[in-house]
Amino acid sequence: MNRRVVIVFGSLLALITLTGFMQSWSIALSLLTVGLISSVIALGLNIQWGYAGLFNAGVMAFSAIGAIACVLVSMPWVTDVMLAGLASLQTDADKNQQAIDLLQQDISGRLEAERHLAWAWVIGCATGLLAIIVNRILKVLVTPRSRRLLVTAVLGVGLVIFRSSFDPATAVIESTGFGDNSKYLGGLGLPIIIAWIAGGALAALTAWVIGRIALGLRSDYLAIATLGISEIVIALLKNENWLTRGTLNVTGLPSPVPTAKMLQDPPYLFSISSSLIVNSVLFISIIAVFLLFFLWLAHRALHSPWGRMMRAIRDNEETANAMGKDIVMRHRQVFILGCFLLGVGGAMLATHVLQFEPSSYHPLRYTFLVWVMVIVGGSGNNLGSIAGGILIWFAWIQAEPAAAWVFQLVGDGFFLEGSPVRDLLEIRAPQMRTLLMGVILLLVLRFAPRGILPETLQHK
Amino acid sequence: MAYLTDVANAFLWLFNFLILPATTYGSTLALGALGVTLVFGILRFANFAHGDMMAFGTMISLIGVEFLNWLGIFTYPIPAGILFLPVAIILTALLAITLDRTVYRYYRSIKSPPVVMLMASIGVMFLLNGLIRLIKGPELQIFNARRIFPANKIDTVELIERFGDRAVQTKTDFVTQEKVVQVTEPEFVFFTVHDFKQATGLSEGFGLDLIQVLTVAFAVTLFIALYWFLMRTRLGKGMRAFSDNEDLALLSGIDPRRIVTWMWLITGALAAIAGTIYGLDKGYKPFTYFQMVLPIFAATIVGGIGKPQGAIVGGYLVAFSEIMITANYKKVANYLLPENWEVEGNLQLLGTEYKFSVSFLLLVIVLLLRPSGIFRGKVI
Numbered sequence: 001m002n003r004r005v006v007i008v009f010g011s012l013l014a015l016i017t018l019t020g021f022m023q024s025w026s027i028a029l030s031l032l033t034v035g036l037i038s039s040v041i042a043l044g045l046n047i048q049w050g051y052a053g054l055f056n057a058g059v060m061a062f063s064a065i066g067a068i069a070c071v072l073v074s075m076p077w078v079t080d081v082m083l084a085g086l087a088s089l090q091t092d093a094d095k096n097q098q099a100i101d102l103l104q105q106d107i108s109g110r111l112e113a114e115r116h117l118a119w120a121w122v123i124g125c126a127t128g129l130l131a132i133i134v135n136r137i138l139k140v141l142v143t144p145r146s147r148r149l150l151v152t153a154v155l156g157v158g159l160v161i162f163r164s165s166f167d168p169a170t171a172v173i174e175s176t177g178f179g180d181n182s183k184y185l186g187g188l189g190l191p192i193i194i195a196w197i198a199g200g201a202l203a204a205l206t207a208w209v210i211g212r213i214a215l216g217l218r219s220d221y222l223a224i225a226t227l228g229i230s231e232i233v234i235a236l237l238k239n240e241n242w243l244t245r246g247t248l249n250v251t252g253l254p255s256p257v258p259t260a261k262m263l264q265d266p267p268y269l270f271s272i273s274s275s276l277i278v279n280s281v282l283f284i285s286i287i288a289v290f291l292l293f294f295l296w297l298a299h300r301a302l303h304s305p306w307g308r309m310m311r312a313i314r315d316n317e318e319t320a321n322a323m324g325k326d327i328v329m330r331h332r333q334v335f336i337l338g339c340f341l342l343g344v345g346g347a348m349l350a351t352h353v354l355q356f357e358p359s360s361y362h363p364l365r366y367t368f369l370v371w372v373m374v375i376v377g378g379s380g381n382n383l384g385s386i387a388g389g390i391l392i393w394f395a396w397i398q399a400e401p402a403a404a405w406v407f408q409l410v411g412d413g414f415f416l417e418g419s420p421v422r423d424l425l426e427i428r429a430p431q432m433r434t435l436l437m438g439v440i441l442l443l444v445l446r447f448a449p450r451g452i453l454p455e456t457l458q459h460k
Numbered sequence: 461m462a463y464l465t466d467v468a469n470a471f472l473w474l475f476n477f478l479i480l481p482a483t484t485y486g487s488t489l490a491l492g493a494l495g496v497t498l499v500f501g502i503l504r505f506a507n508f509a510h511g512d513m514m515a516f517g518t519m520i521s522l523i524g525v526e527f528l529n530w531l532g533i534f535t536y537p538i539p540a541g542i543l544f545l546p547v548a549i550i551l552t553a554l555l556a557i558t559l560d561r562t563v564y565r566y567y568r569s570i571k572s573p574p575v576v577m578l579m580a581s582i583g584v585m586f587l588l589n590g591l592i593r594l595i596k597g598p599e600l601q602i603f604n605a606r607r608i609f610p611a612n613k614i615d616t617v618e619l620i621e622r623f624g625d626r627a628v629q630t631k632t633d634f635v636t637q638e639k640v641v642q643v644t645e646p647e648f649v650f651f652t653v654h655d656f657k658q659a660t661g662l663s664e665g666f667g668l669d670l671i672q673v674l675t676v677a678f679a680v681t682l683f684i685a686l687y688w689f690l691m692r693t694r695l696g697k698g699m700r701a702f703s704d705n706e707d708l709a710l711l712s713g714i715d716p717r718r719i720v721t722w723m724w725l726i727t728g729a730l731a732a733i734a735g736t737i738y739g740l741d742k743g744y745k746p747f748t749y750f751q752m753v754l755p756i757f758a759a760t761i762v763g764g765i766g767k768p769q770g771a772i773v774g775g776y777l778v779a780f781s782e783i784m785i786t787a788n789y790k791k792v793a794n795y796l797l798p799e800n801w802e803v804e805g806n807l808q809l810l811g812t813e814y815k816f817s818v819s820f821l822l823l824v825i826v827l828l829l830r831p832s833g834i835f836r837g838k839v840i
Contacts, residue, residue: 055575213824214824217827219574219575219578221761221827223506224761228823231820232821236817239814364750371579371582375579428593428594431594432590434587434589434593435586435594438584438587442587445583
């Protein structure tokens with residue numbers, strides 16, 4: 001612990017406390033929550049960029065995958081909800097006869113659709129396997145051109161069969177359900193903490209696939225490729241309604257801590273304002289435990305022979321290669337490890353707002369802002385990522401009221417009541433935050449390219 | 461004869477829903493990709509801020525249109541946005557130069573690796589994005605001049621004669637309860653789909669408006685001008701030399717500062733033109749321009765980085781594949797297939813919601829199979 005770290009984290013604490021006194025404690029705690037979650041994500045990106053120099057511009061996709069894991073693991077299975085709904089309707093059978101009939105019809109249709117869907121995926125996987133096998137066997141038997149033609153034919157026929165049972169099944173699933181959050185498959189109904197780990201694992205799995213595609217590329221290309229792939233992932237999450245509910249959004253994700261409403265009821269009986277604060281503090285402590293654990297792991301990794309090797313690869317690939325290090329394999333390894341954290345962070349973020357909203361994923365907020373956090377915090381320094389995460393999130397949120405205040409002063413000082421410029425200034429204040437991020441990033445890159453907490457292990 | 465009509469109908473459908481939109485969209489992408497490829501070729505980094513530079517130029521044109529609105533001038537049939545294009549070009553080129561002087565030049569002087577410049581361009585992207593939203597707001601805004609007159613002070617008949625009856629609306633003002641006439645300047649249309657169908661008696665047709673013609677005309681003119689510049693002028697040759705081999709170019713006495721300055725001027729001008737012609741067609745929305753960076757990168761890389769001809773081919777290739785893969789060929793099939801083979805469902809490879817994804821997919825495939833692109837550009 002050197003003095004600089006103490007000063008940086010001390011001032012961050014002061015900023016949050018000041019927000020608590022000046023604005024409100026719920027704002028301050030919410031700032032701290034998302035700031036800490038951002039730190040988890042920034043830590044993941046720091047592992048990729050700071051340790052290994054991998055330019056991952058697809059952070060958004062991995063966060064979103066973590067968030068969808070929350071839905072798929074923790075939400076109830078919609079058919080089960082329908083069965084439970086049927087049971088509850090049957091307690092008063094006389095009144096609800098019509099509804100019961102409709103629901104029974106829906107349930108039987110849905111069960112059949114689920115069978116068809118499973119069947120479709122069996123066919124899909126079988127086709128893929130068959131294509132691979134055909135490709136292998138025919139490698140020695142026929143010319144490359146006819147082999148390619150045959151493999152394409154296998155895939156084409158498979159696709160037609162797949163679509164013929166997939167399309168009607170998803171149509172049924174997307175149109176039936178009971179109550180809120182229906183019209184999609186649903187999840188497994190497991191606790192949300194398991195979903196966080198599953199989110200990390202799912203993101204890591206995706207990273208393995210993407211890594212196989214894109215990791216051979218040099219930095220600029222890797223950035224463009226990952227940015228492109230992340231947009232494809234978001235497009236899939238937005239449009240595959242049977243799995244993700246798409247733009248209908250999934251609301252009401254379970255929370256790992258008692259909600260404010262539960263805290264107001266017996267046995268706790270907190271007052272309204274304190275219940276909100278207790279809820280936030282509990283949530284923050286869970287995130288802090290995760291963050292400290294990840295930080296410890298990252299710190300250990302960075303100071304191990306493995307970390308030394310990673311820095312060697314980052315600083316000079318050719319030399320590291322000459323020393324016998326497998327660069328592509330190590331890059332893949334670090335990419336997957338970093339994406340695990342991105343996934344966990346994304347899952348935490350979804351849990352914090354208690355909903356999954358695929359159309360809210362915008363690269364400026366979910367990819368490039370994380371980059372600003374890592375660069376400002378100091379690439380290669382784990383504590384720096386955490387400081388950057390909290391600081392930049394603070395700036396991103398507080399830019400709006402600060403700009404509104406400044407603009408109001410300008411408006412009051414220079415224009416009369418009812419001036420169109422004054423109204424315009426008031427409306428446009430929220431846009432200042434992107435401008436501010438640009439200024440911060442450019443200034444840091446120019447005058448403090450190593451960030452507020454520079455990497456300590458760098459040898460020049 | 462009947463089958464010939466069917467073939468004509470099928471072709472007209474393809475022309476109206478596929479070839480025409482892909483050509484105009486491809487022209488925008490190609491102009492954008494030319495700017496990106498110049499920066500890539502000479503400064504060797506991917507300029508993430510190009511989309512926002514396009515948006516900046518478009519915003520200037522839009523402000524020009526609003527200025528005309530305020531003066532109460534209708535420029536029909538010339539689109540008002542085009543009139544302010546020169547201003548937009550000058551200001552965007554100046555912006556590009558300013559950004560180079562304040563941001564990028566420093567990293568060149570300390571010989572930073574390209575990835576630092578890329579990071580700086582992300583900073584510029586944030587900055588410009590905030591700036592244009594601050595000035596003009598994040599909403600969709602259209603380029604058609606629009607003005608409201610009090611009903612008793614204006615000759616509605618004359619206006620309708622001039623602009624057509626759809627452009628002139630008479631309504632009651634919500635606040636003052638007076639009758640007002642709202643005039644929206646229409647786009648100049650050579651002929652509509654309806655006109656075409658009536659003239660030929662076919663059941664499919666296509667319409668053509670001035671903006672589509674202008675888009676293609678601008679693109680082709682600029683392609684030729686840029687080709688001439690790069691192939692024939694001293695400066696252009698210097699640029700190509702600099703892009704091919706920096707050290708050799710420096711040894712031959714080429715002034716790098718001059719090359720870079722002109723490169724940014726041209727890039728800024730191209731961005732302003734590409735942005736404005738896209739905006740004339742689809743309206744101005746900052747987010748759309750931000751999103752366009754990726755198809756533009758796709759076009760640049762598919763064609764081959766640092767190769768202007770590659771950027772042009774890449775632009776059209778990306779546009780055509782985006783639209784071809786997400787088009788629904790049901791109608792074409794029904795025209796061409798015999799009567800009793802009617803297609804009921806959709807004949808579509810991917811839904812239109814995956815339109816953007818197609819270009820990224822193309823990008824990834826090209827990166828994997830042929831990272832130097834069609835025209836064997838450089839691999840950085």
